[in-house]
Amino acid sequence: MECRRWTPTSSNERRIEVGVDAPAYNKRMTNLNVPGLDLPAYMREVGERARAAARVLARADAKAKNAALDAIAATLIRDADKLLAANALDVTAARAAGNDAAFVDRLTLQASTIQAMAAGVRQVAALPDPVGAIGDLEYRPTGIQVGRMRVPLGVVGIVYESRPNVTVDAAALCLKSGNACILRGGSEAQHSNHAIAACVHEGLRIAGLPEDAVQLIATIDRAAVGLLATMDKYVDVLVPRGGKGLIQRVTDEATVPMIKHLDGVCHVFIDEFADVEMAVRIADNAKTQRYSPCNTMETLLVHAKIAARVLPPLSKIYIDKDVELRGDVEARAIVPQMKIATEKDWYTEYLGPILAVRVVPSLDAAIEHIAQYGSQHTDAIVTDNYSNAMRFLREVDSSSVMVNASTRFADGFEYGLGAEIGISTSKLHARGPVGLEGLTSQKWVVLGSGQVRG
């Protein structure tokens, strides 16, 4: 699951399946599109249900959670035709609304996508259960034994856009980590999300876990996002997944703590002591393996002493792949085909086939450039010099720092997390790819035998 960008849209959303007293609840939900709905009351009800489900889920053992995940995967496969039919409604509506091909592509499910979704859920089931693990129980001089137990965060809110697979990916990760979740998917994927949520609820039901553990927000009102982002009482952490516009909007409203990333202005620095062939290979891959992910390189920094050897072969590759190059004066002196880079370019996350190129006089200048213009996401150095590698690792303050590897590796699967709920450029709590562990917290555990404080 990679962080690609997409553009938020807005339209209607439909009501969702809900817990055990579904008939009465759905009756109310049916009226959600009626003007005059008490949105705060509805959101409060969602929050209370999530809170109650979270307490049950926190106590659920790995066996029950895995049974639910396996049942969800099986239901997705069994209901593949239903999912495709629901998705076709969304795709037709999106085309009719004039959305572009890339948008429709992100929205579209295929038989293979559904297989992949189910496989992803089974992968999450196969991961070790993080909940309940107690680490480092140590005796203190007073005789008490002190350690920390990993526990769920509680209720996770997730706001996302058009990709329907997020519905099940997020639900699976929250479920495995013992958290209830409240999902607010893009309205353009409403039929798909609803169909997927039905599979999730069936899986939960089969395993005897509360369906309220995974709730889809049912209202068409965008104010629901604002309410979700300020429901501190019911929501422990909010994960916005989507384009910068969405994330900035949620951030502006949120009082609930967030796991988020805003920008991925990633750098590769080719040091004077780099192996030229390796540098070319990594810089090529970091930019062109895919253009839209947040861990794709946006600015290439090249040490002045190696620029004349690295830039000509590298530029040829980029130009052959139709990557637009924007260089500073020194870079353009070597590769005249480059356009002129402006100050703004150093700050820009292109998410497309454009690359800013700057020649720097030293490692210090490279680190300084990254500190000034970067977004603390992922930055890499290519070098064979030990001291420079260590300095880059220590001094670049980004969620991922790399030596002699492509920035494209900054990913939950590549890091061995099994799956990721998102990538965080925040420093508190979780940084970089966030997996199951990032959806948990640790509480202190004290085992005594009657000790009191003197």
Add this chain to the structure above:
Amino acid sequence: MECRRWTPTSSNERRIEVGVDAPAYNKRMTNLNVPGLDLPAYMREVGERARAAARVLARADAKAKNAALDAIAATLIRDADKLLAANALDVTAARAAGNDAAFVDRLTLQASTIQAMAAGVRQVAALPDPVGAIGDLEYRPTGIQVGRMRVPLGVVGIVYESRPNVTVDAAALCLKSGNACILRGGSEAQHSNHAIAACVHEGLRIAGLPEDAVQLIATIDRAAVGLLATMDKYVDVLVPRGGKGLIQRVTDEATVPMIKHLDGVCHVFIDEFADVEMAVRIADNAKTQRYSPCNTMETLLVHAKIAARVLPPLSKIYIDKDVELRGDVEARAIVPQMKIATEKDWYTEYLGPILAVRVVPSLDAAIEHIAQYGSQHTDAIVTDNYSNAMRFLREVDSSSVMVNASTRFADGFEYGLGAEIGISTSKLHARGPVGLEGLTSQKWVVLGSGQVRG
């Protein structure tokens, strides 16, 4: 360093020593009390200085940081008379302003307090440096090696009240963890804080570290707190230390992430399988060892099957110590001297010699009570039943859960953290006592040998 409560006050604060270009800066600061000061510009300058100092501090090795801490401790001892003289000004003003004895007590420094402050700083110097530690570097199937490096958070904002020792405690912890800090102490301790900050700056200077690593906010304007709490660009985390009023006020304003706790409604549950003598000892200690700390018990829950054996001897102890007891019907049936507890009592953090007492029919009822009325701070069970102990540990969702030990142990020193910057009842990032580790984050480190993503 324990979390005691005190009442916020407000009055003037004086200008502080600042970095290397102190004369020009102080010249401006001198004018801070003049109406028309550009407070946002001042705060921005403080923020920029902190950001710049943070980058230097993040790279400082343990040797330099420890040298600064040792020099700070030595300077505090050397300047003890100056500190006492400065403190006397604050104490005189506080008395003249009609503050009560407890307030003046918290404000007052003595020779022994200064010795303790210096000893505290030396203790922090003796702790292992958390920065730069790399954990779990593991090879992935692609050949890259992935691990996590512990790094400072960056800039820590600390807002506190009348205790002057927080100035040096907080500075020492931030310094050791490689963070710059911005301190906003209580105006009633202004002379003391200024004198302590001068010692801190001298220590930093001696060790060749930037004085801007520790800045005291110099303005009298309370709006400075609001600005500090919203300076996301310059402040990575905010730690409010003080009474509930202060913390709530800062929380309402803050957009910067916080490490905080609001309430300490702590419980001891005496299970039916408790050893009566141990239960009495722990419940006595948890309430009466000190009344004001946040980890002091506020509500005692007693299993119905043991209440008649536990409550009489325990009540006698409490009554002898002038603790007012407020019980439910069942508790009062056993100890008629108890007043009637109301619903409000179950929510109340008395911070004084009052205790709410409730008889519960089961472990489930105890866990339910804590979930409903508790503040997720610290809760203990007294029992000799293995299953009940395990259920309590797993199911009570508090930052510290204990078996057969007094809640009073919930403390950074008791837990072996060496020192604490505060206690967190939040779930994200740090929970419970927060020491050096809680002032750091982990970034991902990738060591490759030319790998690119396929």
